Amino acid sequence: MSGTLYGLGVGPGDPDLITLKAHGVLQRVPVIAYPAPDEGDSLARAIAARHLPGNQTEIVIRTPMVPGAFPAHDVYDKYALEIATHLDAGRDVAVLCEGDPFLYGSFMYIFVRFVGDHRVQVVPGVSSIVACAAAAGAPLVSRNQVLTVVPATLDEGDLEQRIAGSAATAVMKLGRHASKVRDVITRLGRIDDAWYVEHASMESERVLPLADFTGESAPYFSMILVRQSEGEAGC
Amino acid sequence: MSGTLYGLGVGPGDPDLITLKAHGVLQRVPVIAYPAPDEGDSLARAIAARHLPGNQTEIVIRTPMVPGAFPAHDVYDKYALEIATHLDAGRDVAVLCEGDPFLYGSFMYIFVRFVGDHRVQVVPGVSSIVACAAAAGAPLVSRNQVLTVVPATLDEGDLEQRIAGSAATAVMKLGRHASKVRDVITRLGRIDDAWYVEHASMESERVLPLADFTGESAPYFSMILVRQSEGEAGC
Structure with missing residues (x-):
C-alpha cells in the first residue's frame, strides 16, 4: 500500500x-x-x-x-x-x-x-500571525470584525485602503518596505495601536510598539500588526 | 507571589x-x-x-x-x-x-x-481558519497574496468587494447568511474555488465544494473558504 x-x-x-x-x-x-x-x-x-x-x-x-x-x-x-x-x-x-x-x-x-x-x-x-499577536499582547479581532493579512509589497494606496478598512491587519514580508508601512500607519493615525514583532515565539523574539521602531528595513521573520484600540473593540 | x-x-x-x-x-x-x-x-x-x-x-x-x-x-x-x-x-x-x-x-x-x-x-x-483549509485540502495564500477574514454579516456589496479583492477569503459566522454568501461567490464566478466546511477537525467534520452546499443557513462552527484556482496561484 x-x-x-x-x-x-x-x-x-x-x-x-x-x-x-x-x-x-x-x-x-x-x-x-x-x-x-x-x-x-x-x-x-x-x-x-x-x-x-x-x-x-x-x-x-x-x-x-x-x-x-x-x-x-x-x-x-x-x-x-x-x-x-x-x-x-x-x-x-x-x-x-x-x-x-x-x-x-x-x-x-x-x-x-x-x-x-x-x-x-x-x-x-x-501560524506566525497569532504568535505575533500573542507576543505583542494584542487581541486582533472579535465579533463581526474584519482581519486582513497583506504583504508589505503592496503599493502605498492599496496598503492604506486595506488597513483603513480592517479592524486588524497583519503586514507580512516587511523587508525593505518596513518604513513605508510605518509611514502609512502613521498617516492613518493608528501608530499607537500598532506593534512590530520579530521572530515571534523564538528565543530572539523582539516586540516594539511600532512608534518605537525606527528601522528602514526588517528581517524576513517579522510582522507589523495594527488593530483598533481597546475602546473601539468594546472592551 | x-x-x-x-x-x-x-x-x-x-x-x-x-x-x-x-x-x-x-x-x-x-x-x-x-x-x-x-x-x-x-x-x-x-x-x-x-x-x-x-x-x-x-x-x-x-x-x-x-x-x-x-x-x-x-x-x-x-x-x-x-x-x-x-x-x-x-x-x-x-x-x-x-x-x-x-x-x-x-x-x-x-x-x-x-x-x-x-x-x-x-x-x-x-485557528479554525487553517483547520478548515486543511480539511478542504485548499491551500489559501502564497507569496504576495492577500488573505481576508470576514464575518458573513457584512452587506452584499462589501462582501463582494472584499472577496473580489483577495486571493483568499475565509467567511465566518455564516448562520442565516450562508445562502447570501454563496450567491455573492457565484456572482463573482468563483463558486468552483470555494468550499463549505463544518466542524473542522472534529468527528462531525463535513466538507463540501460550495457548489454542492444548498443550505439556507449553517451552524455556528462552519466557514466558507474561497481561493484562487491553482493555475492562478502559479502551481
Whole structure:
C-alpha cells in the first residue's frame, strides 16, 4: 500500500508550539522533508529537531529564493519524484512547514503534485500571525470584525485602503518596505495601536510598539500588526 | 507571589491539535476557566478534557449570547473578580479558548481586565481558519497574496468587494447568511474555488465544494473558504 504524504505545520518557532498530532507524526514517519535556502539551515527542521526520533531519511528541499525564479517548477518536480519513490514503496513522508502548511508556505507546490493520486493529509499548525499577536499582547479581532493579512509589497494606496478598512491587519514580508508601512500607519493615525514583532515565539523574539521602531528595513521573520484600540473593540 | 493568567489556545476541535505548550500548562495549573453558553456544555472544555489531570478548580464563564447583550461587561467583571482571587492567592489560572485566544475569541474581555497589573501569558493556538483549509485540502495564500477574514454579516456589496479583492477569503459566522454568501461567490464566478466546511477537525467534520452546499443557513462552527484556482496561484 502506498504511503501517506503529510503536510505538517510545526508552528511559528517555539518547539513547544507544535501540536500533539504533528509530534505524533514526526515520531513515526520514516521519511521527513523540509524546505531550506540555497545555502544554510532549515528553520522548519530546527523547530522540529527536538521531536525527531533519529534514523529518519531526510530530504532537504533546496529552492532558489531569487525573485522571479520562485516557484521553481523544475526543482519541485525533482523533489516530488524523490518523495514519490518513498510513498510508492509504502513509506510515509512528512513535509515540515513553518507555521501552517497552507498559509504562505511552499508546501502548496508539493501538495499540488500529489493530491488526487496519493493520500495527502495536512496537519494545521499555529501560524506566525497569532504568535505575533500573542507576543505583542494584542487581541486582533472579535465579533463581526474584519482581519486582513497583506504583504508589505503592496503599493502605498492599496496598503492604506486595506488597513483603513480592517479592524486588524497583519503586514507580512516587511523587508525593505518596513518604513513605508510605518509611514502609512502613521498617516492613518493608528501608530499607537500598532506593534512590530520579530521572530515571534523564538528565543530572539523582539516586540516594539511600532512608534518605537525606527528601522528602514526588517528581517524576513517579522510582522507589523495594527488593530483598533481597546475602546473601539468594546472592551 | 501572584499567579499567572494564561490565555490558552486549545485549537479548533481535535484534541490532538492542542500544542505541547498548552498541554503542559493544562497539566500544571490548579485553576481552569472556560466560556460556556447560558445553558449547555463548553466546547473549549470538551476539547481540553482528555488533557486535564483532574482535581482542578473550574470556573465556568457563562455569558448571555443574546445579540446586543454581548459583550456583557458586568458578567466579565464578576468572573474577573473570581479569577483575581485565585491569582492574588498565588494560583495560576488558565482560560481555555477555542482556536486561538486573540482571533474572534471572548478571551480579550478577560485579558483587558488583567493586562498591566497581573502577569498574563497568551499561548497561541491552531485557528479554525487553517483547520478548515486543511480539511478542504485548499491551500489559501502564497507569496504576495492577500488573505481576508470576514464575518458573513457584512452587506452584499462589501462582501463582494472584499472577496473580489483577495486571493483568499475565509467567511465566518455564516448562520442565516450562508445562502447570501454563496450567491455573492457565484456572482463573482468563483463558486468552483470555494468550499463549505463544518466542524473542522472534529468527528462531525463535513466538507463540501460550495457548489454542492444548498443550505439556507449553517451552524455556528462552519466557514466558507474561497481561493484562487491553482493555475492562478502559479502551481
